[in-house]
Amino acid sequence: MPSAVVESRSDEVVEIRPNKGFVSLRLGEFWAYRDLLREMIARDMLARYKQSFLGKAWVIVQPLTLMTLYYFIFGVILELKTGVVPFPVFLLGGVLIWQLVAASATNISYSMVSNAHLMNKVYFPRLLIPVSQSVAAVVDFAFGLLVLAGFMAVARVALPPQALLAPLFVVYAIVTGMALGLWLAPLNVKYRDIGQAVPLVLQVFMYASPVFYSPTLVPEQWRSLYYLNPGAGIIQGFRWSLMGDVPPEPIAWVCPLLVAALFLSGLYFFRSREAELVDDL
Amino acid sequence: MTEFAVEAENLGKRYLLGPSRELGGAIKSLARRALGRASESDARREFWALRDVSFQLERGEVLGIVGRNGAGKSTLLKILSRVTAPTTGVARMRGRVGSLLEVGSGFHPDLSGRENVYLNGVTMGLTRAQIASHFDEIVAFAEVESFIDTPVKHYSSGMYMRLAFSVAAHLVADVMILDEVLAVGDASFQRKCLGRMDGLTSEGRTAILVSHSMAAIRRHCSRAMWLDGGEIRAFGATEEVISAYLDTPSRLETSREVSYPLRTEAAMQVTAARLLPGAAVDHDLTEPLTFEIDLETRRPVPGAYVGLAIRDPSETIRYWTADIDSERFHNPVAGRQRLTVTCPPRLLTPGRYTAHFAVIAMGRPEPVFAMQERFIGFGVEDRGSFLASYGLLYPGMTAQESHWGAEPAPGDMQEPARTAHG
Ligand SMILES: Nc1ncnc2c1ncn2[C@@H]1O[C@H](COP(=O)(O)OP(=O)(O)O)[C@@H](O)[C@H]1O
Numbered sequence: 001m002p003s004a005v006v007e008s009r010s011d012e013v014v015e016i017r018p019n020k021g022f023v024s025l026r027l028g029e030f031w032a033y034r035d036l037l038r039e040m041i042a043r044d045m046l047a048r049y050k051q052s053f054l055g056k057a058w059v060i061v062q063p064l065t066l067m068t069l070y071y072f073i074f075g076v077i078l079e080l081k082t083g084v085v086p087f088p089v090f091l092l093g094g095v096l097i098w099q100l101v102a103a104s105a106t107n108i109s110y111s112m113v114s115n116a117h118l119m120n121k122v123y124f125p126r127l128l129i130p131v132s133q134s135v136a137a138v139v140d141f142a143f144g145l146l147v148l149a150g151f152m153a154v155a156r157v158a159l160p161p162q163a164l165l166a167p168l169f170v171v172y173a174i175v176t177g178m179a180l181g182l183w184l185a186p187l188n189v190k191y192r193d194i195g196q197a198v199p200l201v202l203q204v205f206m207y208a209s210p211v212f213y214s215p216t217l218v219p220e221q222w223r224s225l226y227y228l229n230p231g232a233g234i235i236q237g238f239r240w241s242l243m244g245d246v247p248p249e250p251i252a253w254v255c256p257l258l259v260a261a262l263f264l265s266g267l268y269f270f271r272s273r274e275a276e277l278v279d280d281l
Numbered sequence: 282m283t284e285f286a287v288e289a290e291n292l293g294k295r296y297l298l299g300p301s302r303e304l305g306g307a308i309k310s311l312a313r314r315a316l317g318r319a320s321e322s323d324a325r326r327e328f329w330a331l332r333d334v335s336f337q338l339e340r341g342e343v344l345g346i347v348g349r350n351g352a353g354k355s356t357l358l359k360i361l362s363r364v365t366a367p368t369t370g371v372a373r374m375r376g377r378v379g380s381l382l383e384v385g386s387g388f389h390p391d392l393s394g395r396e397n398v399y400l401n402g403v404t405m406g407l408t409r410a411q412i413a414s415h416f417d418e419i420v421a422f423a424e425v426e427s428f429i430d431t432p433v434k435h436y437s438s439g440m441y442m443r444l445a446f447s448v449a450a451h452l453v454a455d456v457m458i459l460d461e462v463l464a465v466g467d468a469s470f471q472r473k474c475l476g477r478m479d480g481l482t483s484e485g486r487t488a489i490l491v492s493h494s495m496a497a498i499r500r501h502c503s504r505a506m507w508l509d510g511g512e513i514r515a516f517g518a519t520e521e522v523i524s525a526y527l528d529t530p531s532r533l534e535t536s537r538e539v540s541y542p543l544r545t546e547a548a549m550q551v552t553a554a555r556l557l558p559g560a561a562v563d564h565d566l567t568e569p570l571t572f573e574i575d576l577e578t579r580r581p582v583p584g585a586y587v588g589l590a591i592r593d594p595s596e597t598i599r600y601w602t603a604d605i606d607s608e609r610f611h612n613p614v615a616g617r618q619r620l621t622v623t624c625p626p627r628l629l630t631p632g633r634y635t636a637h638f639a640v641i642a643m644g645r646p647e648p649v650f651a652m653q654e655r656f657i658g659f660g661v662e663d664r665g666s667f668l669a670s671y672g673l674l675y676p677g678m679t680a681q682e683s684h685w686g687a688e689p690a691p692g693d694m695q696e697p698a699r700t701a702h703g
Contacts, residue, residue: 011375011376012375012376012377013373013374013375014363014373014374014375014378015371015372015373016360016361016363016366016367016371016372016373016374017366017367017371018366018367018368018369018370019366035403035407035408035409036403036404038403038409039399039400039403039404039409040400042396042400043389043392043396043400046391046392046396047389047391047392118404119364120359120364120382121364121380121382121383122362122364122380122382122404122405123362123363123364123380124404275363275365275366276365276366278359278364278365279296279365
């Protein structure tokens with residue numbers, strides 16, 4: 001028989017009410033659950049590496065494979081021109097930052113269903129799940145960045161002064177992925193056909209973004225419209241800052257505002273749905 | 282006046298049941314409604330799983346909740362533990378709430394016992410530091426010391442349950458919410474858990490527990506609540522509530538079919554079982570009784586058998602059988618299988634019964650898969666026996682026929698029948 005038990009007497013009264021009206025973001029509560037967040041991230045990471053044959057190597061095998069594939073299709077077969085930056089470096093940069101957006105959006109949108117078991121049994125701020133998914137995508141990205149650094153060194157691509165701005169574009173990518181995920185996750189619980197549409201939508205989004213071609217190939221008169229896609233600004237901004245490729249058009253600076261609005265509304269949307277998510281799981 | 286620990290006012294929970302599980306469908310039905318051509322199926326039916334539930338518990342009280350399946354017991358526990366939000370009303374909980382709606386929820390099969398203890402502990406609201414300082418105790422209580430760094434998918438289900446319960450047993454909140462947790466592990470581990478539970482309540486912790494075992498409710502609860510159709514049917518002293526509940530014939534509803542939540546950590550499990558399609562839910566005692574069982578084998582376990590137990594309302598097992606010596610038992614394969622089991626006619630006398638399904642491995646006291654709280658409820662009627670034709674109720678525990686012989690007693694005056702021809 002355990003002698004001591006974990007003590008936690010308190011006199012605080014928790015009120016449980018219907019989830020109506022204006023929802024508070026309760027970000028303070030998030031802090032109280034930081035240990036759980038940490039364990040969730042650790043769980044996702046450990047489980048992923050333990051399951052797969054390639055283990056940790058997987059996080060770099062995927063972008064490298066895509067890079068090679070795109071290189072052959074677009075560089076060798078179609079002979080696309082990229083301008084200043086050598087094509088493999090150009091591609092890897094695009095693939096990595098795009099994956100950061102796409103992986104967090106996709107993983108977050110499926111994460112409610114995959115954590116249904118846990119959500120049905122214990123209370124915790126449901127927002128922990130999207131956050132842990134997003135962190136996992138960032139960690140993958142960080143590994144990829146090491147490989148990119150290697151490629152840049154070999155190809156002798158020097159860091160331009162604006163490299164100091166690169167973290168901004170990474171944050172921009174993270175927020176965009178989360179904004180999409182926060183909207184999609186509750187919708188995917190309610191309407192299961194959303195889940196099938198997510199990969200398709202992201203694929204369209206990817207072709208509409210300069211992942212494997214240079215935005216300079218987009219006809220002049222369309223370029224402003226083109227840059228209204230946040231993906232274009234994120235990818236090209238990242239390339240411009242890190243490897244000195246052509247900068248995004250000025251119109252791209254409107255997008256962060258759109259994304260911020262999408263993110264904040266997504267946060268409220270998620271919060272307003274979270275208390276009753278399990279009813280449909 | 283003592284302070285309340287739990288207070289609920291008019292709690293209600295409405296579920297929407299309806300067609301709009303797909304966005305495509307939802308848009309179509311919205312369009313039809315806009316055009317004033319709503320069809321019957323467009324209206325989402327609403328269903329109140331819980332209605333007007335109000336009660337108060339003082340500090341140190343242990344409340345037992347009873348009620349038939351679907352009465353809303355789990356829904357109430359889910360609201361009180363904040364897994365879902367109520368639709369109406371308000372509940373106030375004083376102090377920290379610890380809920381244990383399923384033992385081992387959130388265990389990850391690929392992670393080691395150690396990693397899972399931390400994961401599970403923080404999920405239940407402990408901090409890492411608290412877990413670390415009790416880690417050795419948790420592991421010792423579960424008796425899994427030598428396997429603590431092995432992934433839990435290699436654990437026997439008993440070890441798995443013991444570890445999960447042990448983490449839970451070290452979580453002590455001001456209000457504990459427990460769902461059927463007392464039914465884990467082998468008998469000696471159960472005793473340990475019961476002892477632990479008694480310890481907690483004598484320390485003045487408040488607890489709310491749902492159980493199908495009247496013995497557990499009697500033993501632990503100072504008060505009981507009987508939920509019926511989402512409403513409180515009785516609330517008060519345990520013994521009174523339990524006897525009122527047991528005296529209602531409708532407590533065992535009939536259900537032809539039972540399905541079980543998927544437990545991916547279990548090597549084998551029953552996913553669903555049903556009375557043979559076409560058979561009456563009120564079974565005639567002179568007919569054979571057939572069940573279909575859907576079995577999912579994720580990893581074949583040599584020596585694991587599927588068992589069927591039939592219980593009466595007092596929870597006594599009246600009949601038990603298993604698929605030992607079947608083809609499936611000797612050559613277990615991974616995949617899904619549909620088993621059928623036909624029990625001989627005249628096994629049971631008229632009354633209400635429940636059929637329970639489990640997967641058990643030879644030589645291990647604890648089941649690989651069992652869920653006491655889910656079962657098929659059926660009745661046995663006597664429509665065709667000799668007694669029925671006289672309008673008499675079949676007495677006893679079984680309606681098996683015996684062979685009756687008769688011959689003249691030795692020394693009888695009459696000539697023995699056997700030699701009658703001589
Ligand atoms: N998420 C849900 N969506 C729709 N109906 C539900 C949901 N959860 C439970 N129900 C229904 O609510 C009723 C009460 O269920 P529950 O609280 O699980 O009962 P109990 O625990 O007493 O067996 C049941 O009829 C069940 O079908």
